Amino acid sequence: MxxxxxxxxVLDQPIVRGExxxxxxxxxxxxxxxxxxxxxxxxxQLDVNAIVRxxxxxxxxxxxEAELRAMDPADLVDVxxxxxxxxxxxxxxxxxxxxx
Numbered sequence: 242m243x244x245x246x247x248x249x250x251v252l253d254q255p256i257v258r259g260e261x262x263x264x265x266x267x268x269x270x271x272x273x274x275x276x277x278x279x280x281x282x283x284x285x286q287l288d289v290n291a292i293v294r295x296x297x298x299x300x301x302x303x304x305x306e307a308e309l310r311a312m313d314p315a316d317l318v319d320v321x322x323x324x325x326x327x328x329x330x331x332x333x334x335x336x337x338x339x340x341x
Contacts (some may be wrong), residue, residue, distance in 0.1 A: 250320050254313035256304070267301045268320065270327040275299060281328060287321040296320055 248268045256263040275298040276284075283291035293309045300320075309317065 246333070250316065250323060252316045253324060256308050257314070258308070263304075266304060267321070268296070269299050269301070270324050271295060271324075273301045277297060278280075284321070285325050285328060287318060291320065291322060292297060292321040295324060300322070300339060304320065 248270075249265055250268065251265045254261065266274055276295065279291050280288075284295065292304050296309055297304055297306060309320075312320075
């Protein structure tokens with residue numbers, strides 16, 4: 242079972258939406274349908290457009306594409322890294338990131 246804290250991105254630059262401040266987002270592993278229209282290699286290469294298109298489909302709270310385009314680059318890279326990690330098989334993750 243996956244530890245859901247691994248799917249949380251704490252934002253360096255919180256997103257302000259009206260009177261609400263979003264300080265962290267939770268991402269869930271996308272299913273194949275949520276990856277429609279996206280080239281998987283673009284996600285693995287942390288392509289900004291691919292990250293911006295997929296994240297609203299898998300984030301909680303749901304972020305808009307405009308919010309993602311205005312996001313701090315360090316936060317966007319963190320989001321993209323989590324998404325890229327979802328695309329790896331468990332055995333590949335274990336080989337790349339051995340348990341401490």
